[in-house]
Amino acid sequence: MKPHPLTVNGRALRVTAEADKPLLWVLREDLGLSGTKFGCGLAQCGACTVHLEGQAMRCCVLPLQAAVGKRVTTIEGLSGPIGRALQQAWLAHQVPQCGYCQSGMLMAAAALLAAQRQPSDAQIDAAITNLCRCGTYPRVRAAIHAAAATLAAAPESV
Amino acid sequence: MKRAAMNPSRREFLRSSFAAGAWTLSLVPALAATPPSAAAPTGFDRGLRFDASGRLTVLSHVVEMGQGTHTAVCVIAAEELDLPLDQVALAQAPVSPEYASPSLQPPNYATFGSLGLPLSLAEVGRICAAARSLLLQAAALHWGVDADACSTREGQVWHTDGRPPLAYAELLERAARLPPPAKPKRKPRAQWRLLGRSSPRLDLPAKVDGSARFGIDARRPGMWVATLMHAPRFGAELLALDERPAKAIRGVRRVVRLPGAVAVVADGYWQARQGLLALRPQWSAGPHADTDSETLREQLHAACQRGQGLPFSKDDDPAIDPAAVAAELAEARRVLDLGYDVPYLAHATLEPMNALADVGPTHAELWLSTQSALDTQHGVARALGLRPEHVVVHPMLVGGGFGRRLEHGFAVQAALLARAMGRPVQLIWSRETDMRAGGYRPAAAARVRLALGDDGLPTALRVDCASPSPLDYSQLSNGEPKPALDWTASMGWLGHDYALGPKQLNWTRVDPGVPCGYWRSVGASQNTFFMECSVDRAAALAGIDPLAYRLRLLAAKPQTQALLKVLAEAAGWGQPLPPGHFRGLAMSAGNAARSAHIVHISVPAPGRFRIESIHAAVDAGVLIHPDAVQAQMMGGTLFGLSAALNGEITLKQGEVQQAGFDSYPLLSLAQTPALHVLALGLGTQPWGVGEEGPASIGPALANALFAATGQPIERLPLSRAGWQLI
Numbered sequence: 062m063k064p065h066p067l068t069v070n071g072r073a074l075r076v077t078a079e080a081d082k083p084l085l086w087v088l089r090e091d092l093g094l095s096g097t098k099f100g101c102g103l104a105q106c107g108a109c110t111v112h113l114e115g116q117a118m119r120c121c122v123l124p125l126q127a128a129v130g131k132r133v134t135t136i137e138g139l140s141g142p143i144g145r146a147l148q149q150a151w152l153a154h155q156v157p158q159c160g161y162c163q164s165g166m167l168m169a170a171a172a173l174l175a176a177q178r179q180p181s182d183a184q185i186d187a188a189i190t191n192l193c194r195c196g197t198y199p200r201v202r203a204a205i206h207a208a209a210a211t212l213a214a215a216p217e218s219v
Numbered sequence: 220m221k222r223a224a225m226n227p228s229r230r231e232f233l234r235s236s237f238a239a240g241a242w243t244l245s246l247v248p249a250l251a252a253t254p255p256s257a258a259a260p261t262g263f264d265r266g267l268r269f270d271a272s273g274r275l276t277v278l279s280h281v282v283e284m285g286q287g288t289h290t291a292v293c294v295i296a297a298e299e300l301d302l303p304l305d306q307v308a309l310a311q312a313p314v315s316p317e318y319a320s321p322s323l324q325p326p327n328y329a330t331f332g333s334l335g336l337p338l339s340l341a342e343v344g345r346i347c348a349a350a351r352s353l354l355l356q357a358a359a360l361h362w363g364v365d366a367d368a369c370s371t372r373e374g375q376v377w378h379t380d381g382r383p384p385l386a387y388a389e390l391l392e393r394a395a396r397l398p399p400p401a402k403p404k405r406k407p408r409a410q411w412r413l414l415g416r417s418s419p420r421l422d423l424p425a426k427v428d429g430s431a432r433f434g435i436d437a438r439r440p441g442m443w444v445a446t447l448m449h450a451p452r453f454g455a456e457l458l459a460l461d462e463r464p465a466k467a468i469r470g471v472r473r474v475v476r477l478p479g480a481v482a483v484v485a486d487g488y489w490q491a492r493q494g495l496l497a498l499r500p501q502w503s504a505g506p507h508a509d510t511d512s513e514t515l516r517e518q519l520h521a522a523c524q525r526g527q528g529l530p531f532s533k534d535d536d537p538a539i540d541p542a543a544v545a546a547e548l549a550e551a552r553r554v555l556d557l558g559y560d561v562p563y564l565a566h567a568t569l570e571p572m573n574a575l576a577d578v579g580p581t582h583a584e585l586w587l588s589t590q591s592a593l594d595t596q597h598g599v600a601r602a603l604g605l606r607p608e609h610v611v612v613h614p615m616l617v618g619g620g621f622g623r624r625l626e627h628g629f630a631v632q633a634a635l636l637a638r639a640m641g642r643p644v645q646l647i648w649s650r651e652t653d654m655r656a657g658g659y660r661p662a663a664a665a666r667v668r669l670a671l672g673d674d675g676l677p678t679a680l681r682v683d684c685a686s687p688s689p690l691d692y693s694q695l696s697n698g699e700p701k702p703a704l705d706w707t708a709s710m711g712w713l714g715h716d717y718a719l720g721p722k723q724l725n726w727t728r729v730d731p732g733v734p735c736g737y738w739r740s741v742g743a744s745q746n747t748f749f750m751e752c753s754v755d756r757a758a759a760l761a762g763i764d765p766l767a768y769r770l771r772l773l774a775a776k777p778q779t780q781a782l783l784k785v786l787a788e789a790a791g792w793g794q795p796l797p798p799g800h801f802r803g804l805a806m807s808a809g810n811a812a813r814s815a816h817i818v819h820i821s822v823p824a825p826g827r828f829r830i831e832s833i834h835a836a837v838d839a840g841v842l843i844h845p846d847a848v849q850a851q852m853m854g855g856t857l858f859g860l861s862a863a864l865n866g867e868i869t870l871k872q873g874e875v876q877q878a879g880f881d882s883y884p885l886l887s888l889a890q891t892p893a894l895h896v897l898a899l900g901l902g903t904q905p906w907g908v909g910e911e912g913p914a915s916i917g918p919a920l921a922n923a924l925f926a927a928t929g930q931p932i933e934r935l936p937l938s939r940a941g942w943q944l945i
Contacts, residue, residue, distance in 0.1 A: 079469065079489075086489045090444075095436040096429020098618070099488070100569045101650040105880040108569055136429030148427045155419065155846055158285030158854055160426030161433060161569045161618030186889035192880060194569045194619050195285050196857030198891040200850075 065129045069094070070138025076125065084120035084128050085109045088135060096136035096164045100192070107191030110165035111135050117172035117188075136164035142212060143174045150208040158195035165191045170205050179209050233349045233399030240271035242391040244350050244399070246321075246342065266312075267296070267346055273374055273388030275302060277343055278312035280320055280328045281335040282590060283422055284617035284624075285854075286909045287847035288335035290421045292343055294844065298413045299347035299406055300354075301371035302387075309421075314592040314612040325696055328593035331625055331737065332697075333810050333907030336843060340905060348403035350394070357393035358385045408841070415900075417846035422616070434588030434615040435647060437575040442643035443472055445636050446491045447482035448500070449656055452873035453732050455505030457481060465494035474498070475639050477632055484640055488647055495649075505873065507732035512662070512869040516560055518729050519664035522685035523558065526666070528725030529704045536713035536722060543721035544670075547679030551670035555760065557753055560664035561745045561935045562867035564738055565883055570618025571653040574633035575645040578603060583610045583637075587630055588617035591695050595627040598694060602631045603638060621858070622737035625695040626658050651878035657734030659868050660741075661686040663708075665749040670720070675761020676771060679720040682749070684708055685727040689741070692734045710742030711750055711809040711914060716776040717769075733870065739858060740910040743809020748935060751805035751918035755925055765804050765922065766792050778901050779806070779813050782838045789897055790817035790834035799823065800831065803923025807914035813838045814852065814911035816919035822927045827945045830892035830920070833860075837911045840902035848898040848908050855912020856894060861886035863917030864944050865936050890944060 064075035069092060076091050083102075088094040088111070097120065100108030104119040111120045112134035113127075120128075139148070147170050150156075157163040166189065173180055173188040180188070185202055193201070234245045245266040268276045277296045283289040293307045300307075312318035312328070319326040320338050351371055358376035359366035368379050375384035408414075425431035450456065462474040465483050470490030475482045483494035522528065533539045548554055574587035576599075583603055589595050592614045600607040617624060633646035648656065663686035670679040688705035690697075698706070708726040738744060758768035766787050773780045783806060787793070792802060799821050806815035814837040821829045837852040865884045869876045877883040921932035924942060932940050 082487075082489050086487055090487045093438075094429070095432070095438075098433075098569075099435065099571070099647070101879055102492070103650060103879050103881075105650075106569060139428070151427045152419065152423055155417075155423060155850065157420075157423055157426040158287075158850060159569070159617060159619045160285065160422070160431050163426050164429050167427060189888045192569065192885050192887065194567060194621070194858070194885060196854035196886070196891075197850075198857065198886075198888040199853060199894050201888060202891075 065125055067128050067131060067133060069133045070135060078125055080126040081124045084111070084123045084125055084133065087125050088120065094135050094137050098161055098164055100162065105192070106162070107165045107169060108162050110168040110191060112168060112172060115172065115175060117169045136168060139167060139171060143171050146208040146211045147171055147174070147204070150204040150211065154200045154204040154207060156197050156200040156204050158197055162191055162193045166193065166201055170201070170208070173205070174209060174212065178212060180205065233346065235353065235395050235399050237392050237395030242269040242395045243267065244346055246346050267350055269387065269391050271388065271391070273306065273386055273391070275300065275307045276310050277307065278310050278318065279339065279343070280312050280318050281339060282311070282330045282592070282614045282617055284330065284590065284620040286335065286851060287420050287844060288339065290418060291336055291844055291847065292339045293421060294413050294418050295339055295343050296347045298411060299344050300351050302374045304413060304418060306374055311614050314596055314614065315608065316593065319593055324698055327591070327696055329591040329625065329695060330620070331590055331622065331695065333812070333909045335909070336907045337905060340843070344405060345403060348405050349399050352400050352403050353394040353397050354387055354390050356397050357390040361385065361390070361393060414843050417844055431616055433570055433618045434586060435570055435573045435618065437586035437615060437645065439575060439577055439643035442575065442645055443484050443486060443640060444488045444491050445482045445484040445644050445646045446488060446495055446649055446652070447477065447480045447632065447646065448495055448652060449480045450502045450505065452502070452505045453507050453657060453734060455479070455502040457500055458503055459501040460498065462498070464497035468494045468497060473640065475636055477635055480632065482632070482636055482646070484636060484644060492649065508873040510731040510733065510870045510873045512562065512871070515662055515729070515731050516664070519560060519662065519685045520558060522727040522729050523664050523666035523683045525727070526683045526725060528683055528685065528727035531704065531709050531713060531724040531726070535709055538722045539724065540721035541723040544679045544681050544723040547670040547720060548668060548681060551678055552673055553671045553760065555669040555671065555753065555756055557667045557756060557933070558664065559667065559749045559752065559933050561662065561748060562869060563662045563733060563735065564660035564862050564866045565654055565868050565877070566619070566621045566623035566658065566738060567654065567883060567885060568619030568621060568623055571648045571650060572623070572629040572656070573645065573647040574630040575643060576630070576633040576637035577643040578634055578637040581605065581609060583634055584613070585610070585630055585634065586613045586615055588615050588624060589627065589630065590617065590620045590622070590624040591627060594694055594696050595630045598627045598631055599634045603634055621739040622741070623658055625693060625737050627694055654877050654879065654883055655875040658736040659733065660738030660744055661689055661735040663745045667749055667753045669753060669757050671757060671760065675757070675763060677719040677757060679722070681723040682712055683725045685729045687730040687733065687735050688728055689735045689737055691730065693736045695737065707742035711746030711807065715750070715808045716779045716813070717772040718775060719772065739855065740809055740913040743807055743910070743914040744859070747805065747807045747809060747914035748918045748921065751915065752921050752925070752932060755922040756931060764793070769804070769806065778838065781901050782813055782836055782899060783815055785897060785899060786815050786817055786834055786836035789836070789895065790819070792817060801923050801927040803919045803921065803926055805915040805918035805922055807911065809914050810910050811906040812840065812908050812911050814915060816856065816915045818916070818919045818923045820920070820923045820927065826941050827943050828924065829945055832893040832895065833916070834895045834897070835912065836897040836899060837908050838899045838901045839906055839908050840900060841905040842898060842900035843905050845898050849896050851908045852896045852898065852912050853894060855910065856916050857886055857891060859913030859916040860920070862913065863920055863935055863937055865938050867936050867939065
């Protein structure tokens with residue numbers, strides 16, 4: 062096994078692991094970043110959603126080699142105006158219940174807001190395909206709209 | 220759920236001790252009338268711990284799985300003790316009988332049955348009230364004044380004369396020397412300042428930045444990771460296994476045979492998974508090789524038709540009177556004779572079952588998300604031949620429980636793997652292993668007969684139902700083990716608010732050998748569907764509006780009537796609808812709380828419907844935390860909607876047909892309709908609401924479809940009844 066260079070949450074790293082090991086397990090086992098969750102291993106549930114070069118990506122099926130040389134952002138690295146607006150809205154709307162899917166939800170929502178500052182309900186429907194078994198969806202939707210409103214009102218001050 | 224009923228008659232004593240600047244207070248169960256000093260176990264149970272600065276830690280046997288009870292426990296303590304909320308923290312109590320809730324039968328350290336809140340109110344509230352009384356007395360003694368002239372506020376004791384207050388921290392040692400009151404006075408509801416308000420959930424900041432630690436996030440130095448496959452048919456055994464393909468994979472440490480399963484242990488999950496996928500084990504056919512869902516469905520209905528099940532008695536519901544039912548059915552002007560069935564359902568928690576175990580020759584330690592830590596401790600001890608007190612269990616945050624984590628088979632597997640490997644092993648089930656492992660809500664059928672009087676109202680109810688029994692399989696200690704008559708089969712039938720005349724309820728055990736268990740709302744999840752669809756049939760036959768019909772059945776239950784009226788008002792029941800739009804109503808009386816749904820649908824094409832909106836209402840009796848009640852009803856509604864639309868675990872030739880979220884689809888955000896939740900407190904006593912929602916949403920939707928077409932829905936999921944959500 063050879064070391065693979067990648068950038069995680071702004072830090073340049075070299076990870077020695079199998080090239081085809083999914084990024085999810087590299088993050089959780091090799092890098093100790095346990096905020097990204099294992100839900101299905103089949104890219105069906107979205108609990109493992111991270112950003113790869115700013116795009117939402119289900120990393121339970123993403124081989125490490127596909128992330129080599131790229132910027133990976135996990136929930137632990139969620140920051141900036143969009144990240145903060147979302148986290149604040151998530152708390153204001155008391156979104157999480159068990160919380161297991163929420164890292165992935167937030168990462169999917171952050172990627173959506175980066176691409177679409179004022180998403181419509183239809184755009185939220187299309188972008189947030191993460192599964193939540195506790196049924197927090199109505200609050201997820203409300204919190205995304207609230208974060209978007211915050212960003213629109215004061216884009217830099219969040 | 221029933222049988223976990225709280226037992227208020229049990230006598231307890233308060234015990235108090237002071238050491239190293241900290242004051243601890245505990246409720247000690249009184250054993251066989253022996254004095255507390257003789258009966259008291261070492262340590263303190265359900266205890267409070269004040270540190271020298273006056274900060275309070277509450278030790279709780281309730282686990283946090285998203286229901287918000289950890290926050291509620293802190294609020295209860297802050298309220299009863301007049302402490303600022305930020306001076307109160309919760310610690311998961313050590314897992315041992317001393318910390319079990321004595322209100323459960325048998326006493327247990329388990330989170331289920333919508334009981335976390337009422338138990339905490341009774342237990343934590345009582346001990347905090349005692350602590351407050353002792354602090355008041357300590358201040359009064361110090362000042363040489365009457366305690367009645369003193370009051371508590373913001374962690375201090377105040378006197379009416381305006382002298383400077385005494386902080387609790389200054390009073391701890393003195394308070395600890397006083398005898399605890401036998402019957403501490405609780406703070407009256409009129410004086411609540413925190414209870415009844417929606418304090419922010421204390422567990423949420425860690426759930427938005429990735430720092431929350433669930434069972435699957437536990438780590439131990441040098442640990443390996445395992446995953447496993449069970450025999451493809453329940454009860455089958457391993458015949459032959461070539462381990463070499465797994466061992467050829469880098470990182471695989473060993474292939475381990477467990478009862479009914481093959482596990483691969485490796486450096487990490489992915490290597491273990493690769494190893495497992497490389498194996499081609501041969502299994503025996505096993506005792507259930509012919510199990511087939513369609514056959515089971517026929518067997519369930521046949522048992523209902525035979526009508527010779529075990530009868531529930533007057534002890535279960537005073538309205539039980541088979542002779543009177545027989546007479547009414549024979550003489551009634553009209554008798555509705557209906558048949559229903561529902562399939563097995565998986566919990567599908569998003570965090571798959573997992574446990575980390577570290578096992579030595581005489582001791583074991585486990586980290587896991589569990590709803591039943593004490594049963595886990597005992598189950599692992601039995602499997603390892605250890606004493607329970609030598610098995611330390613660390614309950615972690617739970618990534619979805621819904622009843623599935625009342626079982627602990629996966630924890631036993633992890634412990635066996637750790638012992639086999641001689642180092643810590645974390646077992647993580649794959650999604651398909653989780654989906655196929657059983658523990659399901661039982662498949663069930665019912666034959667419902669309603670005798671109807673001249674006014675169209677019921678004069679008698681006879682129900683013959685059939686299902687496997689979750690109590691035959693569940694590892695949760697809850698009431699009598701494996702009773703002949705499964706009380707969960709009566710949930711939502713007996714003790715209901717509807718006046719239906721005399722009742723008869725018979726249950727037949729039909730068991731194809733598929734392990735089943737407790738599923739959020741338990742028996743009410745199917746019985747509410749059977750009951751509420753039957754009521755709509757009766758209302759239609761009588762030509763009476765479904766709401767008006769129910770209000771007549773509830774004439775003697777004004778609180779439940781009020782719930783339906785408030786809901787109907789909010790949902791605009793009775794208001795005109797555009798062509799092609801319809802409403803359906805259903806209520807649930809499966810637990811202590813009451814809840815109901817009104818669903819508004821449109822039907823643009825045969826077999827296809829849209830949900831325009833859902834109105835949900837829950838009566839928690841007294842609202843302790845309105846936002847948590849809202850959230851539970853919202854989540855419970857969507858949990859039940861998911862099941863009603865598509866949920867089914869089916870078997871063919873003994874094998875479960877579902878594996879992932881493609882074959883067991885969960886409701887998505889895009890499918891989630893506008894949902895309006897009314898959190899109500901219409902009574903005098905607070906009840907848990909964690910199981911409200913799943914039961915009545917399915918029949919409300921079915922009744923809307925019945926209203927739309929006149930064709931009754933007699934089975935779930937709706938996809939099987941020919942209906943698809945668009």
